[in-house]
Amino acid sequence: MAVEKAYKNLDFLMSQEARMLRILAEYMEPRARFKRYRVTDTVVFFGSARALPQDEAERRLQRAEAGADPAEIAVARRELRLSAFYEDARRLAYLLTEWSKGLGQPWKRFIVCSGGGPGIMEAANRGASEAAGISIGLGISLPQETTSNRYITRELAFEFHYFFTRKFWFAYLAKALVVFPGGFGTLDELFELLTLVQTGKTNKKMPIVLYGNEYWDDVLNFEELVRWGTIDPGDLRLYHRASTPEEAFELLRSELTRLHLDSGPDEG
Numbered sequence: 001m002a003v004e005k006a007y008k009n010l011d012f013l014m015s016q017e018a019r020m021l022r023i024l025a026e027y028m029e030p031r032a033r034f035k036r037y038r039v040t041d042t043v044v045f046f047g048s049a050r051a052l053p054q055d056e057a058e059r060r061l062q063r064a065e066a067g068a069d070p071a072e073i074a075v076a077r078r079e080l081r082l083s084a085f086y087e088d089a090r091r092l093a094y095l096l097t098e099w100s101k102g103l104g105q106p107w108k109r110f111i112v113c114s115g116g117g118p119g120i121m122e123a124a125n126r127g128a129s130e131a132a133g134i135s136i137g138l139g140i141s142l143p144q145e146t147t148s149n150r151y152i153t154r155e156l157a158f159e160f161h162y163f164f165t166r167k168f169w170f171a172y173l174a175k176a177l178v179v180f181p182g183g184f185g186t187l188d189e190l191f192e193l194l195t196l197v198q199t200g201k202t203n204k205k206m207p208i209v210l211y212g213n214e215y216w217d218d219v220l221n222f223e224e225l226v227r228w229g230t231i232d233p234g235d236l237r238l239y240h241r242a243s244t245p246e247e248a249f250e251l252l253r254s255e256l257t258r259l260h261l262d263s264g265p266d267e268g
Contacts, residue, residue: 026165030158034173037155041260042113042136042173043096043252045089046189047120047180047211048082057083085180085212086123091245092178092211093127093135099253101133103261110175110256111136115166116148116157120180125151138166171196175260176252177208181215197238198231207255208239209248216241 012018034040052060057080064076093112100110112128114121116137128135129151137152139159148157160166171193179190190210196202210216225231242248 023162023165026160026162027168030169033155033158037134038109039111039136039156039173041108041175042111043176043178043256044113044170044174045093045120045124045178045180046115046182046186047085047089047123048182048186049115049117049119049121050079050183051082051086051089051119051123051180052079053123054080054083054087082181085215086120088211088245089120089123089178089180090127090130092248093124094131095127095245095249096252097128097131097133097135099249101131105261108261113138113170113173114152115139115185116152116159118149120182122149122151125149129153138169140166167192171202174206175204176206176256178211178248178252179209180211181219194238198235205255205259207252207259209251210239210241211243211248213241213243 006012013021057076061073061076061080064072096110097112100108103109111134112124113136114124116125116139121137125135125137126149134153134156135151136156137148137158139148139157140163141159141161148159158166158169167189170189174193177190177193179186190208193206193208197206197208210220222231222236226233226236240251242251
């Protein structure tokens with residue numbers, strides 16, 4: 001009688017009893033793949049999945065204006081406004097990838113990494129692809145959202161079930177973080193990374209750039225946290241601000257060079 005091995009039993013592997021095996025797989029399989037492709041340093045892009053490419057947003061506005069429905073026109077104008085950040089993320093990813101490819105230092109490749117989905121995530125992968133570079137997509141299985149855009153390097157496209165294992169790989173490899181306008185997910189990722197840096201749970205220096213001053217001025221007021229005494233004034237120096245791809249690129253290039261290139265290969 002043929003007896004099935006436990007590790008081939010899909011009913012068991014998908015059961016509650018095997019949850020720890022699934023969690024471990026979401027650590028070990030990406031680790032093996034990152035090692036195979038020599039991925040040790042990433043620049044992570046966070047931002048809204050709802051941001052459209054600018055040409056698509058312009059077409060939607062034209063259709064809405066032709067239909068003359070005020071509600072649809074208002075939505076389309078809002079989409080067009082957000083689409084500017086798609087194009088900025090695309091440009092910034094291009095600049096970073098082009099620069100990284102020209103470093104000529106085999107122990108450092110600052111690879112663009114996104115959450116793998118549409119919007120700002122797609123824009124980041126797209127910009128890296130347009131610079132003929134590789135890029136990473138750390139997707140998450142969600143019922144309402146496609147999680148793998150077509151610009152991710154095929155060998156570096158991942159899909160996670162657990163948010164916390166996905167977040168681990170965002171944080172573990174990141175040498176810098178760029179946060180574009182986004183919703184709950186973007187804010188969650190931003191605050192988790194800020195907390196890791198603030199509390200010293202990361203052994204590395206990691207510049208964090210909030211991109212889009214107008215958006216962040218409307219959405220967050222960290223100075224009020226200082227006024228209320230819930231963070232220290234020095235915590236305001238944990239992040240930088242930028243409003244153009246060139247400004248963000250120069251900031252990141254300067255910080256990555258100072259922290260990770262001038263000092264040579266990292267220990268461990």
